[in-house]
Amino acid sequence: MKKQQFVVVGLGRFGSSLAKELIALGYEVLGIDKNDEVVQEMSQVLTHVVVADCTDEEALRSLGIRNFDCGVVAIGDDIQASIMSAILLKDSGMKKVVAKALSELHGRVLEKVGVDQVVYPERDMGIRVANQLVSPNLLDYIELSKDYTIAEMAVPKRLNGKSLQDIDLRVRFGCSVVAINKPQGVIIAPSASDVLTEKDVIVVIGTNGQIEEFEKEVIR
Template sequence: MKYQYAVIGLGRFGSSLSRELIKLGYEVLGIDKDEAAVDAMEDELTHAVVADSTDDEVLKSLGVRNFDCAVVAIGDDIQASILTAIVLKDLGVKKVVAKALSELHGKVLNKLGVDRIIFPERDMGIRVAHQLVSPNLLDYIELSKDYTIAELSVPKHLCGFSIQQLDPRAKYGCSVVAINKKGGIIIAPSAADVVNENDVMVIIGTNEQVEKFELEVVD
């Protein structure tokens, strides 16, 4: 059976997430209390229903407890978001992911045992800021408060260098986990693999390690 997702809240974030999950080949049940939002998505999703997600009997009748993951994507009602998360946890949904509107909202969701908390606006702001100050940084994702994964474009002065010559693990403590080349992606590159101009290196390490490698080697 295909992995099944329930996305609760079909605003900008929830509808975008739902469309991408469908595009990736998964089954998606969309839920929103707004009939217009459901009507706009019903032809794109596996199922879309108008429902009050804070009502445990309603979610139980929709079989949400049997889904592999439920995403609380409610965009403007913190109370409804929190109550929905409580209902999902009480129903025993395998994995509950929720969008947080603020740090305080995130702390409450964490106390409720939500498996993953997403801060779309904050995280996007952090990524854009890093891209603005570093021309070679293509993407930046904070894995935790200490660890980062970053995509760095290889500049001209590093063309022809092997991973062994760059030696990021010994010199900086971070690792090159992939190289995206025109001909394809090299996963877990060997010491002998060479980077060329405009290749993309995927680096993982602590925030400080990645930043130091970026400033001292790439820039």
């Protein structure tokens, strides 16, 4: 089976971190940046790295970007270059284009030009860290949409030995446990009879309000 190929435009902190992780996961990555020093630094890490102007249609076409499965516009501080790059990647016929947005307005523009997925790294990380600071048992927090959240929570001592049926999340709060991470392994789609221990981590999905109520009433 052909290995998926990604192109990452902009190798700043976000772009380089993303590109390195894709490489670590076993994918091929072409990195593009206008800074020669950055390209030299990443040349030993990524599959291919080139110095190019990401707003130059001919330059991008010569790199064969239309043959890549997914393009990520990770430009950090030049909104105009970000939008132009996204347009060029979409126009090339690339299957999927993801772009980093610096603000809600920037994100709306990216959506208007056809970007398949807009990400807000700084905003999302701020939300996650804030929730972790006020909720010691909350290990991770990801907004799936403006209404739905998936949260990773450490099981407190008072839930030790209780089954999911005992807690009855779905009836009491409307949310669901989709996985239990135990020291001996992960249980995906656990049953009502599965028992929690203090060392477990549960993954819960629900609306923002449901998650907040469950965390306040049961986890804290």
